[in-house]
Amino acid sequence: MAVKLTDRPIEKLREEVIDQLIMNYSHGQISLEAFERRLDIANQSDDHQTLAVQVEDLTLTVDESYTETKNETFSARYTPGDTVEQEQITNILSSNKRGGIWDVPKELKCFSLLGNMVIDLTQARFTHPTVRINLLSVLSDDTIYVPDNVNVILRTSNVLGSTDTTLDGKSDPAAPTVIIEGRCILASTSVKMKRTVKQRFIDFAEQLKTMLN
Known part of the structure; x- marks a missing residue:
C-alpha cells in the first residue's frame, strides 16, 4: 500500500519531482519554458499536492541510466594525490x-x-x-x-x-x-556559488538532452 502523499517527506518528494521533470525535458516531452516554470515551483513550494501536480501529466519516469548519470554528475568526491599540505x-x-x-x-x-x-x-x-x-x-x-x-x-x-x-x-x-x-x-x-541550484538542474537537463541527441 502506497504511503499517503501528505505523509511523505517533503524533500524526498521534491527530489523525485525534479528528477522526473529533468527526465521528461531531456527526452523532449516538455518545452524549456514549461520545464523552468515547473522547476521554479518545485524548488519553492512546500505543499505536497502542489509538487505532485507538476508531474502528474508526465509519462516518463526515472530509469537506472538516469540515476547513474545523475550520481556521476552531482557527486563531488576527493581523489587522494600528491598535493602540498x-x-x-x-x-x-x-x-x-x-x-x-x-x-x-x-x-x-x-x-x-x-x-x-x-x-x-x-x-x-x-x-x-x-x-x-x-x-x-x-x-x-x-x-x-x-x-x-x-x-x-x-x-x-x-x-x-x-x-x-x-x-x-x-x-x-x-x-x-x-x-x-x-x-x-x-x-x-x-x-x-557561481551557479544557483536551479541553474545546476538546468545544466544537467541540457547535458542529458545533448547525450540523447
Missing part, C-alpha cells in the same frame, strides 16, 4: 585571483591587505576530504567561490567588517568539506 597566498595593495583547474592543498592561508583577492574553487581538484581556508582580510574586498556540490562551514569573525554568504547547496556526507575561518578587519568577504 599547506599553501599561502599574500595579497598587499594588489589584485590576486586563484582559479581554474588546480589542486587544493589541505590548508590554504590567505592574507589580504588593501587589495582584492578571489579564490575560485569551482574547477579545483580536491585531494583531501577536508580543506581549510584561513583568512586574514584587512581593508580588502575578497571573494571565495565554492562548488555547489561540496559542504561549506563558515567560521569567520568581523571587526568593523562584513562576511556575506550566499549558499543554497545541501549537505552531503560523502562530499569534500571546505572550512572557511579567520577574521575580517575593516574588510568585506563574500562566500558564494
Whole structure:
C-alpha cells in the first residue's frame, strides 16, 4: 500500500519531482519554458499536492541510466594525490585571483591587505576530504567561490567588517568539506556559488538532452 502523499517527506518528494521533470525535458516531452516554470515551483513550494501536480501529466519516469548519470554528475568526491599540505597566498595593495583547474592543498592561508583577492574553487581538484581556508582580510574586498556540490562551514569573525554568504547547496556526507575561518578587519568577504541550484538542474537537463541527441 502506497504511503499517503501528505505523509511523505517533503524533500524526498521534491527530489523525485525534479528528477522526473529533468527526465521528461531531456527526452523532449516538455518545452524549456514549461520545464523552468515547473522547476521554479518545485524548488519553492512546500505543499505536497502542489509538487505532485507538476508531474502528474508526465509519462516518463526515472530509469537506472538516469540515476547513474545523475550520481556521476552531482557527486563531488576527493581523489587522494600528491598535493602540498599547506599553501599561502599574500595579497598587499594588489589584485590576486586563484582559479581554474588546480589542486587544493589541505590548508590554504590567505592574507589580504588593501587589495582584492578571489579564490575560485569551482574547477579545483580536491585531494583531501577536508580543506581549510584561513583568512586574514584587512581593508580588502575578497571573494571565495565554492562548488555547489561540496559542504561549506563558515567560521569567520568581523571587526568593523562584513562576511556575506550566499549558499543554497545541501549537505552531503560523502562530499569534500571546505572550512572557511579567520577574521575580517575593516574588510568585506563574500562566500558564494557561481551557479544557483536551479541553474545546476538546468545544466544537467541540457547535458542529458545533448547525450540523447
